[in-house]
Amino acid sequence: MAEQDPKTGRFLPGNSGNGGRHKGARNKLHADFIQALLDHFHMRGPAENAAGLPRGQAAIEIVYRENPRDYLKLIASVLPKEYTIEDNRYDDVGDEELREIIDDFRRKAFEREGSQGAGEGASGAKSALN
Known part of the structure; x- marks a missing residue:
C-alpha cells in the first residue's frame, strides 16, 4: 500500500496511489x-x-x-478541421522559366481576346487583361 500522511490522508511525495489506468x-x-x-x-x-x-x-x-x-x-x-493543399508543381522552376510560362499564358490570352473582337469579350465589355 502506498504511504499516506496520517493527518491529511494525502499521498506522500513519490507515491502515486493506485497507479491509474493501465497504459494504452x-x-x-x-x-x-x-x-x-x-x-x-x-x-x-x-x-x-x-x-x-x-x-x-x-x-x-x-x-x-x-x-x-x-x-x-x-x-x-x-472531415478534418483543417486541410492544407500544397501545390508544389512549380517549386523546381527557376524565375526565368516561370517568367516565360507567364508570358506564354498572357500571349495566348491576348490572342484569344483579339479573336473575340479586338480586346472586347463576347458581352462587349472590355477585358481585364487590357
Whole structure:
C-alpha cells in the first residue's frame, strides 16, 4: 500500500496511489469501439433493406434521401478541421522559366481576346487583361 500522511490522508511525495489506468487502456477501448462500429457498418441489413446494402451504407442512404441537411452535416463532421493543399508543381522552376510560362499564358490570352473582337469579350465589355 502506498504511504499516506496520517493527518491529511494525502499521498506522500513519490507515491502515486493506485497507479491509474493501465497504459494504452483508453486507446484499446477506442480501437475496440471503432472496430465494433465498423463491423456493424459492414453487416448485411434486415430483409427490408431491399438493396441488400450493408447496414451502415443503408443508413447513410436513408439519411441522404430523407434529410439531405443531416447528410451534409455528417460529411462535414468527419472531415478534418483543417486541410492544407500544397501545390508544389512549380517549386523546381527557376524565375526565368516561370517568367516565360507567364508570358506564354498572357500571349495566348491576348490572342484569344483579339479573336473575340479586338480586346472586347463576347458581352462587349472590355477585358481585364487590357
